[in-house]
Amino acid sequence: xxxxxxxxxxxxxxxxxxxxxxxxxxxxxxxxxxxxxxxxxxxxxxxxxxxxxxxxxxxxxxxxxxxxxxxxxxxxxxxxxxxxxxxxxxxxxxxxxxxxxxxxxxxxxxxxxxxxxxxxxxxxxxxxxxxxxxxxxxxxxx
Numbered sequence: 001x002x003x004x005x006x007x008x009x010x011x012x013x014x015x016x017x018x019x020x021x022x023x024x025x026x027x028x029x030x031x032x033x034x035x036x037x038x039x040x041x042x043x044x045x046x047x048x049x050x051x052x053x054x055x056x057x058x059x060x061x062x063x064x065x066x067x068x069x070x071x072x073x074x075x076x077x078x079x080x081x082x083x084x085x086x087x088x089x090x091x092x093x094x095x096x097x098x099x100x101x102x103x104x105x106x107x108x109x110x111x112x113x114x115x116x117x118x119x120x121x122x123x124x125x126x127x128x129x130x131x132x133x134x135x136x137x138x139x140x141x142x
Contacts, residue, residue, distance in 0.1 A: 007035070034101035041105045045069075045097070048112050048123050055121050070095050072115060076108050 006017055021030065049065035056063075058071070070092060073079070079094040100108065116123060 034103070037100050037102050037105035041102065041109065044109060045105065045112075048109070048116070051123055052112075052116065052121060056119060069097065072108060072112055073097055075115075076104075076111050 004020060006013055006020070008014055008017065024030070046065065049068050052068045053063055053065045056068075058068075063071075073095045074092050077094050079092050081090050081092050083089070084091045097105070097108065113123075115121075
């Protein structure tokens, strides 16, 4: 077996994983990671980022949805700013959302809700176009 993936859904999956570990050759790399974010979280993320870009000017500049993703992810991940290659340029490192699990994505969506509320942005529900206001202190629950 050169590569195998297993999602643990029940005890039988744990047994299978243990068996694979017991027969794996020395030098085999085994990685455990949480499940990735859900498709509904991803849709909500990009819907809200697009709405931020449409409704908000950030320090006098209109930003894209991708720009807002970078700003919010940098805040969540407490990213670092390092000098860039070109003189006078800077790069924020550690911004990737693609590897976020459900819990991290929920934290990002909650941060986005708080940020939007501070700036008077109201998100519309993606499905029916109605406004959805998340009560203070309530997580997105996705």
